[in-house]
Amino acid sequence: MPGILVILDGLGGRPTDLGGSTCLEAAATPVLDELAARGAVGLMDPVGPGVRPGSDTSHLSIFGYDPFRVYTGRGAFEALGIGLDVRGGDVCFRANFATVEERGGELVVVDRRAGRLPDGKPLEGAIAGIDLHEFGLELLFRVSTEHRGALVLRGAGASPAVTDTDPRKEGKPVERCRPLEPAAGRTADAVNLFTRRAHEVLQDHPFNRERIRRGERPANAVLLRGAAVMPHLRPITVEYGIRGVCVAGGALYKGVAKLAGLTVLDVPGATGDLKTDLRAKADAALAALDRAELVFVHIKGTDNASHDGDAEAKRAFIERIDREFFGTLVARLPLDKVHLCVSGDHTTPPGVKEHTADPVPALFVGPAVRPDRVRAFGERAAGEGGLGRFTGRLVPQLLGYCDLGPKFGS
């Protein structure tokens, strides 16, 4: 029996969101309320009570991984989040375009943000083309926003035990990357060669010549920090012997799903923001039920509205999700032959504009779920639900209801 997990990003809220109610409570959600009436609800702490989760740590936990064991730092998951195809064992760095000057054989940082570079995209290809094969390392590079990006080193010898090249202060020279253990020597050498080659290819890049011509600071160096290795996650598809697919717009969610062994579908119109085509996502999820036991759907817009501090937009988007996504889904979902879980990855109250540690409502429905008396989907309703309070692990619980879980013990 298959299962569908729908994560509404940043779903949870606080009573201060909208005149005493959370956005979810204030929203008219007849379809979700009907699902709550048929199933059972509870409260989930994404990573643990009182832990303010990132989207990366919360999704790891929701998929059943222990983020305290497998989360190796922002570097690795930021690289995933900007769409790099990061794999287990890859060493990832957070990268900054910067402005440097040669002084006495050293590269001194003049501006860590290269004159507030609006978009480093035109320089991406030049950096991604740097060759480190002499170290047995493959290089991936991608720009995210403004002067920011991520670098990935892949290869048997890649080690995260190296120091930063980013001096974190202007007026200081770019630091030499040093190995923190003998086995990391080759990676440190590769990073230092990367720094020199990046300066070479950027220095005379037409984009920078044009910036200098306009009196702007050139983005003529790449500073690296926060080396982190992407953990080798045991795919849940292997652990459970199932096929899984992911319907998501945002790169991070696609990336975590891929690490967990899911196949990421390309859904036209799934944009990862408030304009996303919710009916197309529901259609994609329904179609995927023929070819997978686990369908993971991620809807990002709820969190975007929350980070913007726009409670009204969040409420309106939740209503649209109820109508367009769940309306489409439930109309064609055989709820006696499938299990459905709906929750969020964390609470993002529009008044705070950031993730908070408050627990998130979670709903399970399907033939194996013991229905409770709660008839609405909301934060306070979930606190009265029959599933109580638990930490993460939505995917293991969903697959458990579907009788797909491996047995631990005999």
Place this chain on the structure above:
Amino acid sequence: MPGILVILDGLGGRPTDLGGSTCLEAAATPVLDELAARGAVGLMDPVGPGVRPGSDTSHLSIFGYDPFRVYTGRGAFEALGIGLDVRGGDVCFRANFATVEERGGELVVVDRRAGRLPDGKPLEGAIAGIDLHEFGLELLFRVSTEHRGALVLRGAGASPAVTDTDPRKEGKPVERCRPLEPAAGRTADAVNLFTRRAHEVLQDHPFNRERIRRGERPANAVLLRGAAVMPHLRPITVEYGIRGVCVAGGALYKGVAKLAGLTVLDVPGATGDLKTDLRAKADAALAALDRAELVFVHIKGTDNASHDGDAEAKRAFIERIDREFFGTLVARLPLDKVHLCVSGDHTTPPGVKEHTADPVPALFVGPAVRPDRVRAFGERAAGEGGLGRFTGRLVPQLLGYCDLGPKFGS
């Protein structure tokens, strides 16, 4: 103040068990309902949310051990389950009687199940009598069902870091046991000598001569696999400075209780199935209150009916437990001077016939327990209970109410 823990094996169910109700919900249980009304209820995940537990891992967790740390594999706990007196440090193997032929000095496996041997019991003594004292190892062997059994090696040098002798395929020779680390060399040598000696004592065994005479395949070898060491558990009786007794029919539960430091009582009529004498078990539990602070009672029949897929038998047995066991117990139990916990070790819905990951209802009653408003003992009632949802650790909670718990910190 003493405490009694009663585990009804495979107690939990699903709404699909009996026309929208679980077997426990459908059963008339006036005594358990009265206990629920006097005490408080909640939902327990035996090992964790979404983890489908074995009986071994769930009992470890219920006694307060972390199965992710101490569970060393099926070999050790299967040996316990078939009634071998396994102790911490013992190395256990899963064993198969097989049919082999000598070809060019090698023993080649012709049939891994020795012609579907109906019962290996007549050969048990011959194998158990094999002497490995020259390696400083004591040997225990017991047959479970058909061609299956378990072998235990005990002694200071015993190591689980050895390979299997079972080639897992017919037509292949019995494999030589190899050490996976230098310290395991002696165990590997002992296993290889065991293989030869087992073949010798079985080859001319009257039981096998008779099989050959009847045209059946002889059980003339023992194949070993899955070496696992039984963990050294710190007995809770030592940890808490208490005496504990166990009233159970099934070997696994007696075995785990023994590892936890409890004294296993011999209760005539406690059979570990649906025919068990429930009044005798209640009498034994009551009598044990004079000599122990913790009384652990295990009733297996609920799980047997569940594995048989017989929801009506499960409901009827729960009603018999309520009447005969709890009726007898509560009539003579001073509930102002003792704490009682009633729960299951996992959910086994008759429709699934296997353990599932769904949480299990748990009930605590006694002077220290804060009563909630729930007045029935059942899965959905437990979801509305005052104890919320928690993972395992029934024994520590019970002993906590009894003011017997050691302090962690100062």
